Amino acid sequence: MPEIDPVTDASVRSDLEDVLEECEERGTPGTKAIKILAHRPDVARTFVDNWNASFYEGTIDHTLKELVRAHLANLHGCEYCSSVGSNVAREQGLTDEKVRALAQFESCDLFTEEERVAIRFAEAFYNNQHQYDELHEHFDDGEIIELVWFVSLQDAGEKFVTSMDLRPGSCEIPDDHPLADAE
Template sequence: MPHVTPLDRAELPQFAELFERYDRIRGFLPNSILTMGRRPAIAEAFMRLNQAILYEGTVPEALKMMVAYMASSAAGCRYCQAHMANLSSVYGVADDKIRAIWEFETSDLFSDAEKAALRLALHAGSVPNTAAAAHFDALEAHFTDAEIVEIVASIALFGYLNRWNDTMATEIEGVPQNLAERAIAPAGWQAGKHGAQD
């Protein structure tokens, strides 16, 4: 059970246009946004930052979703793991690749560029953070400085979301839960405290 009950979307009519984007891309509105909505300025700032980081720039969206999925996996947030596995799928990443995220170093499903980005996400998403100069050296072979900023921003955005959703025990929605059960439960994912409570 979530520690703070999300609002109903109808209670936040000022965000109708922003909410429609979530509906269009994901097929649902995250409970995390509806909880942040109890302080509308926080919800709005988050949604605009999320848009700027994940949906703008030149790093492919699919890679940013996988980076966020890896960072969330390293941090242990099951809610965010399910969400980012789902968004990886939305952006065309196959289930077997999503499931193999922890084997990225040895899997031929991942390109060298993807491996460099996922390696940084693993180390930067861990506590304590173990990102090092060598990780950035590997990124520079594949990405511009501006693209590296996008990758780090994707990791950092989920530093916030991992803490938010794990602390709030945000209840997972049906769409990401269904994807997670299909694609990552075979690798050990469980909803845990984010599951629906009867």
């Protein structure tokens, strides 16, 4: 399927400039995906508003959500989503070493049990196995809703990016990104 070209910077409506600046500053969602959504500015803004509310706000630790996001990107095999990352999580102490260790999250001592539970849930969700029992041991009902909504949004975002052909070759992983030397 041919890729839909992102809108050019010159054609981004003025009411979306702040959205793109915020995405650039925070590191995710990636601006190329948002510039594709900008063909429908109302959709772009709604997506980013939803994304920000579920990813950057709430009671669940943001770095935990970034680990879940990165793991889902890896499961989807999405180079585009793997190439972006939360600058906020980095500022909060998420290390490149931990992001690179996601493939071994079950056995790696860098991960807390709460992080393992959330990542396991995201992996089960990705495989259409919706398992909530273990979540109740670590999260309250509101946090479960927050996590499930975020995982749903991320999974849908991965599918959107894939359908828009933002996969291999459309975005190079920056040299300073944690996954750049993971191969």
